[in-house]
Amino acid sequence: GKYHEIHLAISSAQIIFKTMQLPFIDVDKIKKVIDFEVEPLLPFSIADGIIDFIITKSNPAQNNCEVLIAAVQKQYVAQQLELFTQIGVTPDIISIDLFELYGLYAHINTSATGNAALIEINS
DSSP states (O other): OOOSOOEEEEOGGGOEEEEEEESOOOHHHHHHHHHHHHGGGOSSOGGGEEEEEEEEEEETTTTEEEEEEEEEEHHHHHHHHHHHHTTTOOOSEEEEHHHHHHHHHHHHHHHOOSOOOOOOOOO
8 A cells, every 4th residue: 555654663672772961952962972972881883883862851051961872783773674675665764662652752741731641552
């Protein structure tokens, strides 16, 4: 059938997460330093990994922020992409299940009035 976008969410079980305080809030600056900051904390080479982050707290008054960093080995992403390649499909977006859930929560938290709940139901 037809589809608009394919999103691939890598399981957080394959991801290494770290939180870090940074003395600035500019996203471009974070992108420039994040690899150097996280590399000593990883059990694999930065060249063998893919790094992403989300800002979880921002304090403009003190010009600092807290980031949640996710690192995954490229081999895990390649394994997931191979499943799509076999059926001739290329995902438009590759993310992490935890980051997607956080994004949904942040959206609900800023757009909803009153209480909100995220409920996961497994089969």
